[in-house]
Every structure is written in structure tokens, then in C-alpha cells.
Amino acid sequence: xxxxxxxxxxxxxxxxxxxxxxxxxxxxxxxxxxxxxxxxxxxxxxxxxxxxxxxxxxxxxxxxxxxxxxxxxxxxxxxxxxxxxxxxxxxxxxxxxxxxxxxxxxxxxxxxxxxxxxxxxxxxxxxxxxxxxxxxxxxxxxxxxxxxxxxxxxxxxxxxxxxxxxxxxxxxxxxxxxxxxxxxxxxxxxxxxxxxxxxxxxxxxxxxxxxxxxxxxxxxxxxxxxxxxxxxxxxxxxxxxxxxxxxxxxxxxxxxxxxxxxxxxxxxxxxxxxxxxxxxxxxxxxxxxxxxxxxxxxxxxxxxxxxxxxxxxxxxxxxxxxxxxxxxxxxxxxxxxxxxxxxxxxxxxxxxxxxxxxxxxxxxxxxxxxxxxxxxxxxxxxxxxxxxxxxxxxxxxxxxxxxxxxxxxxxxxxxxxxxxxxxxxxxxxxxxxxxxxxxxxxxxxxxxxxxxxxxxxxxxxxxxxxxxxxxxxxxxxxxxxxxxxxxxxxxxxxxxxxxxxxxxxxxxxxxxxxxxxxxxxxxxxxxxxxxxxxxxxxxxxxxxxxxxxxxxxxxxxxxxxxxxxxxxxxxxxxxxxxxxxxxxxxxxxxxxxxxxxxxxxxxxxxxxxxxxxxxxxxxxxxxxxxxxxxxxxxxxxx
Numbered sequence: 001x002x003x004x005x006x007x008x009x010x011x012x013x014x015x016x017x018x019x020x021x022x023x024x025x026x027x028x029x030x031x032x033x034x035x036x037x038x039x040x041x042x043x044x045x046x047x048x049x050x051x052x053x054x055x056x057x058x059x060x061x062x063x064x065x066x067x068x069x070x071x072x073x074x075x076x077x078x079x080x081x082x083x084x085x086x087x088x089x090x091x092x093x094x095x096x097x098x099x100x101x102x103x104x105x106x107x108x109x110x111x112x113x114x115x116x117x118x119x120x121x122x123x124x125x126x127x128x129x130x131x132x133x134x135x136x137x138x139x140x141x142x143x144x145x146x147x148x149x150x151x152x153x154x155x156x157x158x159x160x161x162x163x164x165x166x167x168x169x170x171x172x173x174x175x176x177x178x179x180x181x182x183x184x185x186x187x188x189x190x191x192x193x194x195x196x197x198x199x200x201x202x203x204x205x206x207x208x209x210x211x212x213x214x215x216x217x218x219x220x221x222x223x224x225x226x227x228x229x230x231x232x233x234x235x236x237x238x239x240x241x242x243x244x245x246x247x248x249x250x251x252x253x254x255x256x257x258x259x260x261x262x263x264x265x266x267x268x269x270x271x272x273x274x275x276x277x278x279x280x281x282x283x284x285x286x287x288x289x290x291x292x293x294x295x296x297x298x299x300x301x302x303x304x305x306x307x308x309x310x311x312x313x314x315x316x317x318x319x320x321x322x323x324x325x326x327x328x329x330x331x332x333x334x335x336x337x338x339x340x341x342x343x344x345x346x347x348x349x350x351x352x353x354x355x356x357x358x359x360x361x362x363x364x365x366x367x368x369x370x371x372x373x374x375x376x377x378x379x380x381x382x383x384x385x386x387x388x389x390x391x392x393x394x395x396x397x398x399x400x401x402x403x404x405x406x407x408x409x410x411x412x413x414x415x416x417x418x419x420x421x422x423x424x425x426x427x428x429x430x431x432x433x434x435x436x437x438x439x440x441x442x443x444x445x446x447x448x449x450x451x452x453x454x455x456x457x458x459x460x461x462x463x464x465x466x467x468x469x470x471x472x473x474x475x476x477x478x479x480x481x482x483x484x485x486x487x488x489x490x491x492x493x494x495x496x497x498x499x500x501x502x503x504x505x506x507x508x509x510x511x512x513x514x515x516x517x518x519x520x521x522x523x524x525x526x527x528x529x530x531x532x533x534x535x536x537x538x539x540x541x542x543x544x545x546x547x548x549x550x551x552x553x554x555x556x557x558x559x560x561x562x563x564x565x566x567x568x569x570x571x572x573x574x575x576x577x578x579x580x581x582x583x584x585x586x587x588x589x590x591x592x593x594x595x596x597x598x599x600x601x602x603x604x605x606x607x608x609x610x611x612x613x614x615x616x617x618x619x620x621x622x623x624x625x626x627x628x629x630x631x632x633x634x635x636x637x638x
Contacts, residue, residue: 001023001024001025002023002024003021003022003023003024004021004022005019005020005021005022005034006019006020006022007019007134008020009137009138009141018033018034019033019034020032020033020034021033021034027060027062027063028060028061028062028063029060029061030058030059030060031058031059031060031061032057032058033057033058033097057079057097058079059076059077059078059079059098059103060076060077061074061075061076061077061108061111062074062075062076062077074108074111074112074115076103076104076107076108078100078103078104129324129325130178130181130322130324130337131174131177131178131181131324132177135177136173136174136177136327139173139176139177140169140170140173140327143169143172143173143207143211144166144169147165147169147207147210148165148166148169151165151203152165154228155225156224156225156228157201157223157224157225159201163329164201164203165203166329167328167329167330168203168204168207168257169207170326170327170328171204171257171282171326171328172204172207172208172211174324174326174327174335175194175208175253175255175280176208176211176213178280178337178339179191179192179213179253182339191212191213191214192213192252192253193213193214193215193250193251193252193253194208194213194214194215194251194252194253194254194255195215195216195217195218195248195251195253195254195255196208196215196216196217196218196255196256196257197218197240197254197255197256197259197262197266197269198218198219198220198240198256198257198258198259198260198262199217199218199219199235199257200219200223200257200258201223201225201226202217202219202223202225202226202229202233202235203225204217204255204257205217205229205233205234205235206229206233209232209233209234210232210233215234215251215253216234216235216236217233217234217235217236218235218236218237218238218240219235219236219237220237220238220239220449221237222235222237239449240262240449241447241449242262242265242268242269242443242447243443246269247269247272247273248269248273248277249273249274249277251273251277252276252277252278253277253278253279253280254266254269254270254273254277254278254279254280255279255280255281256279256280256281256282256283257282258282258284258285258332259281260284260285260287261287261447261449263281263283263284263285263287263310264287264288264289264293264309264310264313265289265443265447266279266281267279267281267310267313267314267317267319267338268313268317268355268359268443270317270319270338271317271318271319271351271355272352272355275341275345275348278337278338278339279314279319279337279338280335280336280337280338281310281335281336282326282332282333282334282335283306283307283310283332283334283336284332286302286303286305286306288309288362289359289362289363289443289447290363290447290448293305293306293309303332307323307334307336310336311323311336313358314336314338315342316354316355316358317338317355317358318341318342318343318351318354318355319338319339319340319341319342320338320339320340320341320342321336321337321338322336322337322338322339323335323336323337324336324337359443363443462537462538462548463537466534466537466538467548467552469534470530470534470545470548471552471555471597472601473529473530474521474526474529474549474556474563475518475555475565475601475602477521477526477529478518478519478520478521478563478564478565479516479518479519479565479602479603480518480519481518481519481520482516483516483517483518483519484514484515484516484517485514485515485517485567485569485607486513486514486515487513487514487515487569487607513604514604515569515602515604515605515607516602516603516604517564517565517567517569518564518565519564520562520563520564521562521563521564522561522562523545523546523558523561523562523563524561526545526563527545530545546558549563552597553566554566554597554615555597555598567607568598568606568607568608568613569607569608589626590614590625590626591614591623592614592615592616592621592622592623593616593622593623593624593625593626594615594616594625595615595616595622596613596615596616596617597615599613599615599616599617599618
């Protein structure tokens with residue numbers, strides 16, 4: 001029997017903290033709230049208790065091992081419905097006392113998932129956290145209240161602030177506690193310096209700098225929010241190519257927070273910067289040194305394979321790599337920390353030699369393959385030209401071995417009658433790496449930083465005339481099929497002439513009006529409505545017809561490989577993935593800022609009344625669209 005009491009810290013500071021008793025016995029684990037108003041005894045027995053034996057406000061996770069007739073199972077026992085509990089103060093408030101719905105729909109499936117992954121030998125690993133959990137919760141709560149509201153209120157980017165702000169606050173909390181533990185171990189009072197490589201919006205740099213840590217962030221391009229951080233936040237817009245010039249010997253830590261192609265290079269740059277430089281990486285998109293990462297085996301997931309590879313890089317760079325799981329709202333939340341070396345400072349020269357050998361194996365082999373392919377191609381072209389007869393231009397027979405130079409086409413051990421092959425000696429890979437380093441100073445000749453220009457890949461940059469042509473052509477085709485519905489509202493349809501409207505005149509009745517919903521087309525049939533040049537233009541904008549139609553979700557509905565006009569008379573037909581407004585306030589500001597396509601173009605107008613439609617019915621109903629690109633006149637410096 002084991003028992004512990006833990007403190008529960010709510011996410012909102014306005015709510016009081018609580019305490020909970022966790023009791024582990026032979027049957028499972030019980031969780032009982034310890035509210036002052038709800039003081040009830042905790043039963044402990046060697047036999048599985050019934051629901052009535054569990055105190056109000058508590059619950060128990062019970063495990064039953066497998067037998068010959070039944071598989072292993074995990075069951076959830078919840079106390080008497082809390083609304084019927086005779087104990088005052090034991091209501092399910094969702095904080096100290098979880099609700100039955102949350103226990104049933106969230107907790108139990110998650111526990112079952114963890115158990116299945118563990119029994120199947122999955123990726124889940126038990127790790128001791130590198131930072132104290134209680135200290136993390138308290139510091140995160142303080143930083144969230146200090147920085148969260150002003151950042152979300154003044155967020156100028158198009159991304160969701162609820163995700164990015166609180167995720168970076170969580171990462172900053174983790175690093176601040178990690179560095180605090182490091183200062184306690186070393187006995188130094190100086191706060192660590194840092195460089196955030198691939199800092200993106202620079203929020204993590206802003207948070208760490210505001211908490212007193214000197215550092216800077218580097219990214220390919222400047223973001224709108226950079227100008228709001230103030231003078232204390234040092235941010236630079238430039239490309240980073242791993243080389244002898246991208247070392248940071250004066251910085252204590254290198255940070256890679258979703259740094260993409262720079263992730264495998266950060267342990268290398270930290271190791272070569274100085275013996276006392278450490279690193280923190282949060283791997284996400286799998287990249288190798290100069291190409292996309294390809295997992296060596298299908299026995300592990302792509303993510304787990306990449307984590308193991310990044311760990312391997314850190315270990316070969318001479319670090320003792322530690323792995324931890326962050327408390328962030330992301331599926332890619334496993335971080336790796338290299339803060340200790342596996343060798344003493346006197347062995348630095350030998351360790352650097354091992355680093356070069358590791359880079360040679362990973363980078364030069366790919367380089368030499370490219371050089372070999374180029375040489376084979378040039379040799380083949382030379383042979384073809386030499387074997388042509390001068391008169392007829394026909395190809396002669398392959399010349400006997402020895403007529404071509406051995407050093408060009410054959411290895412030193414090739415004998416007569418053997419096929420000639422392109423070979424290179426064992427020093428080729430090292431020579432390739434040495435040439436690339438000596439010529440450019442770069443550690444990997446194949447590494448290319450991404451472009452500073454962010455390409456939009458959703459067909460939003462397609463020419464306006466092309467968009468209108470596609471929308472009108474497809475709408476005319478869909479409206480050729482008559483599918484009438486009677487509208488019970490009393491709104492009037494706009495005046496459209498039958499010749500200029502793609503579907504005939506409006507049919508009015510005393511109790512309402514009829515509206516043509518049109519037909520349905522398979523996407524393959526819809527593609528045939530347009531010529532090859534139009535489709536090619538869409539592909540050049542990193543999309544296709546389906547992407548453009550989904551962008552016009554207020555007009556079309558795409559599902560199951562078919563497209564039809566969106567039926568706004570059916571309240572169940574809502575956009576599948578509508579644009580996510582950054583806040584409810586922004587959604588209200590966007591109302592009536594765009595004209596209603598159905599009101600202006602459909603022969604029977606919009607099926608909704610002007611007061612029910614979020615789009616403008618006519619010029620008098622149109623409002624000015626707010627410019628979210630304008631940076632708020634705000635200084636976030638604290």
C-alpha cells in the first residue's frame with residue numbers, strides 16, 4: 001500500500017488550489033479530493049470495491065490481468081453521482097474534482113492507450129524529469145499570467161496565438177528551471193546566455209530575455225511581431241549555413257525550437273563552439289545534415305527514429321544526451337539536452353577528430369555519389385562519341401579491354417574480360433569532405449538553407465480573373481441540374497435577367513420562394529470543364545482545383561470526391577474546415593466585410609435573409625475590412 005498527497009494547481013489564478021490523495025493498493029489506484037468541505041474516509045481493501053464503497057468526489061482505476069478466458073482490462077469506478085452526493089462541497093468542479101464525462105471520455109481512453117503502447121513495446125519511455133514538476137507548475141502559472149494576456153491581445157501574426165503563446169511560455173519555463181538547476185550545481189550566479197537558431201516569431205527569445213538571460217535569435221526572415229518586443233530582445237534576420245563562421249563561443253546555450261533543417265546541426269555547432277557550450281533541441285520535421293531524413297527501419301515510427309538519430313549525433317559530438325518530455329500542446333514534445341560532455345577538456349582534439357569522421361560518413365558519402373554519377377555520365381558520353389564511325393555515323397563494337405585508359409574506367413585490379421566499372425579509392429569520402437570544407441568553409445556542401453521568401457501553397461495567389469472564370473464555369477455547370485427547395489423566409493431575390501444568370505429566373509410563391517440548389521459533380525468530371533493551361537496555372541501555385549474550391553468554402557462544398565454548391569438552407573451543412581479566427585472578437589469584425597456571392601450571382605439570390613448571412617447583401621450592407629496586418633501601437637517590453 002502506498003499513499004501520497006499532491007497539490008493541484010488550477011490553470012486560472014482566480015481559482016484556489018486543491019489537494020488530492022492518491023492511494024495505490026493491490027487492486028489499482030484511487031484518487032480522492034481532500035477539500036476542507038468534503039472530508040470523507042478513504043477505503044482500502046484487498047478486494048475490488050463497488051461504486052458505492054468509493055467516497056463521493058473520488059474515482060478509481062482498476063486493472064485486471066489476463067486469464068485463459070478473458071483479456072487484460074482497465075476499468076474506471078466513479079463514486080455516487082456527485083449531484084446526488086449527500087456530502088456538501090463534493091460537487092464536480094472540474095478542477096479538484098473531475099467531472100464524470102472527463103473521466104470517461106478523456107482519462108480512461110488515454111490510460112488504455114498508454115497501456116497498449118507499453119505492452120506492445122511502443123515508443124513510450126519512462127523518464128525522470130530534468131526539472132521539478134512542482135516548480136514548473138508554479139513558474140508556468142506566473143509567466144502565463146505575466147506575458148499571456150498582452151501577447152494574445154496584440155498578436156499581429158495570422159497564426160493562432162492560443163497555441164504559439166502558451167507553448168513558448170511552457171518551453172521558456174522549462175529552460176528557466178533547467179538553467180536554474182545548472183547554476184545551483186555550478187555555484188555561479190551569472191545567468192546563462194543563449195542563441196536561438198531558427199527563432200521564428202522570436203517569442204521564446206523575448207520571454208528568456210525578459211527574464212534576465214542575455215541572448216539573441218536568428219531566423220531567415222523578420223516577422224511582424226519582432227518590432228513589438230522592444231530593445232531588450234535581440235533578433236537578426238539572416239541565413240545560417242553550418243560552417244566555421246557560424247560558431248558561438250561566447251554563448252552558453254544553443255537552442256533549436258522546431259528548427260527544421262538546422263536541428264541535426266545544433267549539436268555540431270555547440271560542440272565546436274566551445275567545451276562549455278550546451279544545447280537544447282525540440283526535434284519536429286525530420287532532416288538530415290544535407291537532405292531529408294529517411295528512417296533506416298520500419299520497426300520504429302518516423303518520429304522515434306529521428307529522435308534516436310538526433311541523440312546519436314549528440315553522442316558522437318561528445319555530449320551526454322538527456323531526453324525529456326515537455327508539457328506543451330503538441331504531439332512533437334520530446335526534447336533533448338546536451339549539457340555535459342563525455343570526455344575531459346584535454347581530449348578535445350581527439351573528440352573533434354571523431355566529429356569529423358562522423359560528418360564524413362554522413363555528408364561526404366552523398367557528395368561522392370553525386371560526383372560519381374556525373375563522372376559516369378561524362379564517361380559514357382565520351383565513349384559514345386569515340387565509338388562512332390567517321391563515315392557512316394554508326395556505333396562500332398565495344399573496343400577490347402585495354403584500349404581505354406584503365407585509370408579512367410577500371411580499378412587497378414581489373415583483368416581482361418571483366419566489365420569496366422568506375423571505382424574510387426578509400427580516401428575519396430574524406431577528400432570530398434576536405435575539399436568542400438577548404439573551398440567554402442562549410443561543413444556540408446549539400447546543405448542549403450530554405451528561402452527567405454515564404455511560398456504560399458494554397459492557391460491563394462492565383463490570378464483573380466482565373467479564379468472568377470473557374471467559379472463561374474463550375475457554378476453554371478452545377479446549376480444546369482434543377483434541384484429546387486422552398487424557402488420559408490420572406491426575403492426577396494435580387495433582380496437577375498434570365499439570359500445573364502446561370503440557372504433561370506426566380507420562382508416566387510405566396511408562402512415563400514423556390515431556390516435551386518443545383519446538382520453534384522465528381523471532381524474528375526469537374527476537371528474536364530477546364531483546359532490544360534488553367535489546370536497548369538493552378539499547379540504552379542502549389543495546389544489544384546480541389547484546393548481552390550476549398551478556399552471558396554462559402555460557395556462550394558467538397559466531400560467524398562464530389563463538389564456541389566453549398567446549401568445554406570440546411571443548417572447542418574457548415575464548412576468542413578472553416579478558417580480559424582484568432583479570437584471571437586476578430587470573427588465579429590469580419591462580418592459583412594465581403595459581398596455575398598449567392599446574393600450577387602445566383603439567379604435566385606441568397607437563401608438566407610440579410611440579417612442571417614455573415615456576408616454583405618449589396619453595397620449598403622458592406623463594411624470596411626479591418627487591416628490585421630497593421631502592427632498594434634504596443635511595446636511588449638516588460
